[in-house]
Amino acid sequence: ALLKLGFVAALATKLSDTCASEIGKAYGKTTYLITTMRLVPPGTEGAVSLEGTAAGAVGSVVLTAFAAAVGLLGAAPLVPSLVCIAAAFVATNVESVIGAVAQDKYVWLTNELVNGIMTVVGAAVGIGLATLI
Template identity: 45%
Template sequence: MQESTLNIGLQLLWIDRWAWSFLLNGISLFLAYTFPFLTAQGAIHSGILGMVIWGSLGWRGWIPVVTYLLLGSTVTKLGYRYKRKTGIAESRGGRRGPENVWGSASTAIILALISIYPNVPIDLILIGFSASFASKLSDTFGSEIGKRWATKTILITSLQRTSPGSEGAISLEGTLASLIGSTLMTLIMSACGLISGGVTLALVASTSFVATLIESIIGATLQKRVRCLTNEIVNSIQTLMASLLAICGALLIHAR
């Protein structure tokens, strides 16, 4: 009898979580579409993402995702008039579409769904989840700040000067912004209770930044030669690398 009551309670709790997910995502997406953050289709796909994240990880996973959207969209619009004038601005006025949503969150949503299953190493899953978004915010900060305020832009593979916005281009200003982005997102993940401990935070922030540098190398080499490597696919590869590096790093640390 007690076990039956417990099962019913857990089922009601699960239904309640998804109900809250539907309500809060509806409100937040209305606001995101009202403000110039998402296209109409981008809002729909972000809604799907948000509901899955909330249903899987609850508010702890949902708030960082919404925060990433707000921070990423805001930094994209910094100096937008100049970037549009020079032809290096994001299209659609900086609004994010479905391809941007899944390019940024494909790794995270897979990890969120894995977290539902019993007996999974949830600490490692959350480390990978955190690193994926920290890496993406790192990339967004570095790219958008570098395109607008870089005084000297070089190609990461050859160190020769190149134009801002080029694939594989890096700058001192953009690199510092990337470090800020990865650190900021790591702190947000920690504030929401997804990760904790100084060593873990340092691991997530550093591997996220390293994955951003690797993404620049891919952009400077393979992306120019392989037609199917769109920006969105490269973004997915980047977040996957960040997650794997962070998880492997955590395993090595715990193995000592």
């Protein structure tokens, strides 16, 4: 059950990040650097916007709801679903922090690597939260 939850949390994290990034770049009215809350142009590594954050939340809810509907989160999926959504939110923001703090400093820290790290963080946070509850 924990591995399935981690799987769903990882996928919810990735969809959350994709929705947040794409909607934030396209429709974000005001973008802030997550570490300083300083105004920055849309598309800046580590930038967040209300529109992108909301889109990311919707993405994680949709994916988690689908996973619950097909039985990946067990017979009583409410709490596991909330755990997956929370894990996706945390991991997506961790990705923004990594982008803001480190991505420009290290040439080897590519978007793909940061996305991989973020996805693992989503799974780990989901499993960690589930074991605490």
